[in-house]
Amino acid sequence: MAVVVFILHAAVFIGVTEARLAVVISPARLEAVVGGRVHPELTVLNRGEERVLVRLSLAGGGHDLDGMPLIDESREAVAAISARVRLMPEQLLLAAGEAAKVRVVVVDEEGSGGLYPVILADIAPLGEAGGAVSSRTRIAVPTLLTYASRGEKTEPELAVAGVKLEQGRAGEPLLVTALLHNTGKMHVRAGGRAVISGEFLGEETVLFPPVTILPGAMRKVTGQWAPAALPPGRYTVKVLPDGFRGGGMSAAGLEVSFDVLHPYELAQARLELVSLQTPVLVAGQRIPVQAVVANRGNIPARDAVLELLVLNSRGEEEAAYRWLMEALPPGKGQEFAGEIELANRLPGEYLLVASLWQEDEVAAILRREFRLAAEPLLAALSK
Template sequence: MIINSIINNRSHRIIILLIVILYLIGFKAVTVEGAGLRVSPLYIQKEVKDGEILGPVVITNNSPMDFKVRIFAVTAEHDLEGTVVIKEENKTDMLILENTDFTLKKGGQKEIYPRVNLKGIETGGIYPVLVIDALPVSENGTNVSASFRFSVLTLLTVKDPGESRGQISEVKVEQPDKGEPLTFKVLVENNSKIHRKPVGSVLVYSEGDVIDKIPLKPENILPGNMRWIKGLWKPSDLPPGSYTYKGELYLGNYKLNIPSGKFGIHEPYTLTRRNLELTRVGIPLASVKEGINYRLLVSNEGNIEDTFKGEIRIVSKKNGNTLINKRVSVPEIKPGSSSLVEDSLDASDLKTGQYVFQVVNNFNKIMESREFELLLEKPVVKLAISKFSIPNFKEGKPVKATVVFTNEGNTLLELQGMLEFKDLDGNRVGFLPLKGLKVEPGQSLEKVYTWQGGIPAGLYEGIITVIYGDKSLRKNTSFMIQP
């Protein structure tokens, strides 16, 4: 599979513009062409000895322009889908190359003969990728701000050690869309010294009887890499119900058991999709005397009516101990709908301080974790601006405003807002932001703000607006600037 993309930048520097993505298995192409360049072959698999010469890898220029060519080798790795990942920082000398930079004239051809360098490796395999970068050159000899990349993948066996090691990390049953085949996905890790191609199958059971056998498509996995091994299944008739599966894979001579699992069919040939999401959590009240009030909004993103089962936990922030736990169940949540749960927990045995509110599902997975402060009594949120004054002053002097904030409640207040100066027509002539202010319960905070604005003489109004939590407070005062 080849993906081409061309990108230009302002400085017209060389950017890699052709990204070649190779798949390890089922890769049948032996040549590829781009911008009139042709590279063959793109895939080399063989047993090798140290110093052995590979190739030739032939580069043919059928374009109307010359190309500057650079070649190098990198160590191959691949992602979970088997796509080879090429990183220049993974350069290797396991392929020795001669004449790594050259110009390929239009109509010309170049043969590359990489030499194998085993570097003391006696068993297993090596997996270098030969990378060919080609930069077009215009008729006047200047470089064109586009580059093309070709890659030649190698699977080189030094000596098959015979032994294999690996493990299965995960198994999934998926259905991209209603009516499409089910995909059985097994994530296999190859811990061998050589590439392996797992071979195996999955058995599907209904009420204890085998109803079908699904072959898994063999795919090469490089040493130290993981890859999804997949099998497609679309039976002609599959009634709604619950089904189980298990199977086995052979990684070389090493047997891997695919653990037993379950999947459901919701309606004829539609995979049951259970997906309950905790979309909102609120703690409107948390005090020793009144308890801990909470709200949970559970949404059903699946395709069957479902029941949420889980647990509410109150955990000490200091040591992580669970101090309160309560089972919670939300039945009969229809697909595409939500259900609101409002309840409270007795907090009379707790002390004031910092705690963590957790919602845990039936599989002991934490769906929500939120810190909160437990007060002695119901929180009282009340702020007063007990002083706001701006003295009269001479023109050319800065504006100085004194503000005293008083916390008349029983909880810490964090303040933000703004200080504005306006003329008699309501036009703003000055502005200062207010932020990072904290006032302890029962305490006052005095702040003096200075604005070097150069306001002309006249009568003005100072306005202060403060936001705290979901509340706000506003106060104004007049002042005069004398000529």
């Protein structure tokens, strides 16, 4: 799946001389109720000094755990969304100062829930390279399209998929992070709260800010907790999602426990990928690798995994290795030293990526570039 990150800009400036070419699409994010004869519109305005050619297309939309928008331009995603949504027209020729409307027509009028395509506008000055479009001159407009209700009840569903507590240093406030999972058919605007209790604490509440979550996607929400006192002991935190824009929803919470070792010091294992080494020039199919992992926390780290990937210049995987680490005491380190065998012997540029996983999350990533040399070059270097 070809997925790339895009940046939301209301305007993109293109000209080679003092940005003489400028195109604006509004709204920058299209949110609308669709169905029947209701077709939302975009306005494309050429604020520049030259005529432009604007070509419009569709792609799949999404976001990562931090809410960064994603575009899926794979053949499958484009075909799926194009079968349900059309842009009319798909091409515009705009003179300087001219504006035009683009209708977003939902073909599948009997659907339910929501649709979340990304509208892409590729822009080029008229006549430049025969009308060719430069990938540098692109505007991406995310959409939140919800089908009009026809009497059926489409209730949003949200669950808490994970809860994590962290502390930078002893005495600092604690960060409570929850992973919210939208298991429904339409997007939700939701936050939540964490209720923390303990033997010497009573109950305290941490609020999470509301975020937009697309169907099937997850988002991280974080709140800060700074109690007046935090004596040693075991505590419980229960996270409940709440706050849906436009109605109620079905929500499932999650409860976990955590320990405080000393006054205002959270018990936690904090793994760090200290170093990653491999030769810059490599001979043969076996790649020497050395990595060092350290536990900067105050309790043993268990079930951590070091994942090593070798990617070629096209981003394709050439080799992979997973190392399940032994329990690592606080203040100690472990060294991995070995070789990774490549699937081929093609000379060229490669990338070694080391990912340190702890509790099903990436704790750290390091990257190193190396070159696989051809045999004649190696022979020359050995003389």
